Amino acid sequence: MHNEHSDAHFQLRIDNGEHIEAKDYMPDAYRKHLIRQMSQHAHSEVIGMQPEGNWITRAPSLRAKQILLAKIQDEGGHGLYLYSAAETLGVSRVEFIEQLQSGKAKYSSIFNYPSLNWADIGAIGWLVDGAAIVNQVSLQRTSYGPYSRAMVRICKEESFHQRQGYEIMAKMMKGTKDQQAMAQDAMNRWWWPSLMMFGPHDTDSPNSSNAVKWKIKRETNDELRQKFIDKTIPQAELIGLTVPDKNFKLDEKTGHYKISEINWDEFHRVIEGHGPCNKQRLDHHIKYHQEGEWVREAALAYKQKHLKKELQTV
Amino acid sequence: MATDTQLDLWEVFIQSKAGLPYMHAGSVHASDEKMALQNARDIYTRRGEGTSIWVMPSKYIVASNPDDNDMLFDPSNDKIYRHPTFYVMPEGAKNI
Numbered sequence A: 001m002h003n004e005h006s007d008a009h010f011q012l013r014i015d016n017g018e019h020i021e022a023k024d025y026m027p028d029a030y031r032k033h034l035i036r037q038m039s040q041h042a043h044s045e046v047i048g049m050q051p052e053g054n055w056i057t058r059a060p061s062l063r064a065k066q067i068l069l070a071k072i073q074d075e076g077g078h079g080l081y082l083y084s085a086a087e088t089l090g091v092s093r094v095e096f097i098e099q100l101q102s103g104k105a106k107y108s109s110i111f112n113y114p115s116l117n118w119a120d121i122g123a124i125g126w127l128v129d130g131a132a133i134v135n136q137v138s139l140q141r142t143s144y145g146p147y148s149r150a151m152v153r154i155c156k157e158e159s160f161h162q163r164q165g166y167e168i169m170a171k172m173m174k175g176t177k178d179q180q181a182m183a184q185d186a187m188n189r190w191w192w193p194s195l196m197m198f199g200p201h202d203t204d205s206p207n208s209s210n211a212v213k214w215k216i217k218r219e220t221n222d223e224l225r226q227k228f229i230d231k232t233i234p235q236a237e238l239i240g241l242t243v244p245d246k247n248f249k250l251d252e253k254t255g256h257y258k259i260s261e262i263n264w265d266e267f268h269r270v271i272e273g274h275g276p277c278n279k280q281r282l283d284h285h286i287k288y289h290q291e292g293e294w295v296r297e298a299a300l301a302y303k304q305k306h307l308k309k310e311l312q313t314v
Numbered sequence B: 001m002a003t004d005t006q007l008d009l010w011e012v013f014i015q016s017k018a019g020l021p022y023m024h025a026g027s028v029h030a031s032d033e034k035m036a037l038q039n040a041r042d043i044y045t046r047r048g049e050g051t052s053i054w055v056m057p058s059k060y061i062v063a064s065n066p067d068d069n070d071m072l073f074d075p076s077n078d079k080i081y082r083h084p085t086f087y088v089m090p091e092g093a094k095n096i
Helices: A008-014 A026-048 A051-052 A063-087 A093-102 A118-139 A143-173 A176-198 A208-212 A221-238 A264-274 A276-290 A294-312 B033-044 B067-078
Strands: A250-251 A257-259 B007-016 B023-030 B052-057
Touching: A026 A051, A026 A063, A026 A093, A026 A208, A026 A294, A051 A063, A051 A118, A063 A093, A063 A143, A063 B023, A063 B033, A093 A257, A093 A276, A118 A176, A118 A221, A143 A176, A143 B023, A176 A221, A176 A264, A221 A250, A221 A257, A264 A276, A276 A294, B007 B033, B023 B033, B033 B052
Parallel strands: none
Antiparallel strands: A250 A257, B007 B023, B007 B052
């Protein structure tokens, strides 16, 4: 019999397509990679509520407002599924939030861009959620059980997010000249940051190779990015939007679109904290977390009071 | 801030339709039963996923250890006579 607590046995289970559960043996580096990736994913869902929350009170109709509220509530829920799944790895929620607020943990850099007008809400739903879905569909088959189950649940809910965004864009492209210009402007600003969401090229991605070997990631950054590009360009063309890239073209042989090189300087600048909204996003999170402290205190006091009563009646 | 916590951990089980078994859906944080039930409802049943919810403090769940899997689950493999297909029925027997 082989040793069930060895890295070789672990890799064998992974190669057999088995899921790893919280109490199973796993190499430290696997656990660390998951903690980093899952918490980053959870933080992204929660910070991602801010650019859209900015437009709830200014949604152009009651229908649009209801939809936006439901979508943002979903994002909050997705953050909670992911935090719970990540907690099974032995890190507490308090620690995760401290890591986010101290800047030790990252979140998707896309949320450091501002949502300037209503067309941005369309572009966020269509492009940002669209990119997230491509990544998350792939992660449904991730090797860590709790992460995989959270992804299945999230994917069921996400497709409405992307469709509502595309609907906004399509509607604006059928509207006045000004509305069309707004939609195109949003496309111009969100296209490249959306492509950056998949992370650096495979050749420059320090965390990728182990993640693929352990089947945490089932496809590489570049493979996922290509899938998104191939899906999205025809959607843009269908409603009359221009892809803001003079050099993109369809490679007839492979059936894939080729695009210009991504501006990686911008990518690194935003990740390192110099995007338009990095400070604003974190300040907002810290402020509301601190202002909510009394609610948590009150909830605990209420619990204590009832525990005492129960003890007295025993 | 030392006293600040994220409340207790609870496990959530959802019954999707009357008559079906309750399935584990995930977890929530809450300070008491009422909050746990409310949070479970908000987080896990936004699209008609359930007709009934159970919540219980995670600390009361007792789980088997994966190291014991051989001892716990292997013995059932050699008792194929527990399955109906093990038995040979006479030709022509019906409704059995």
